[in-house]
Amino acid sequence: MTDNHSHLPPNLRKASEFKLRTKLRELLKDGNFLHATLNERSRVCGKKNCKCASGERHEGLYLVTKRDGKVRQLYVHPDFHDDVRQWVANYQVLQQLINELSEISWQRVADREM
Ligand SMILES: [Zn+2]
Known part of the structure; x- marks a missing residue:
């Protein structure tokens, strides 16, 4: 999905737009969305007899995102x-x-073919 749609001739741009819209529709129909970064951390808890003391660290997964300017x-x-x-x-x-x-919309405006 790294094609540069903006420099396609108008007929190909239409086909490209159709594909994009189809994918978008499928995703919207079934998908859930989460705007965040995944942060994986492994740590040692400090208990002497824990499995992590012998190298099997505790794995933790966190979601990180900003809201109202604050990281949460x-x-x-x-x-x-x-x-x-x-x-x-x-x-x-x-x-x-x-x-x-x-x-594609940008290019449409640039090419004056609304
Ligand atoms: Zn531990």
């Missing part, structure tokens, strides 16, 4: 790791699709 983070329960990773990925795809459609 959220611990993700292991049961939700797969879903949350998918939601974050969905958001990124969604954003990219919208950006590409925006580029």
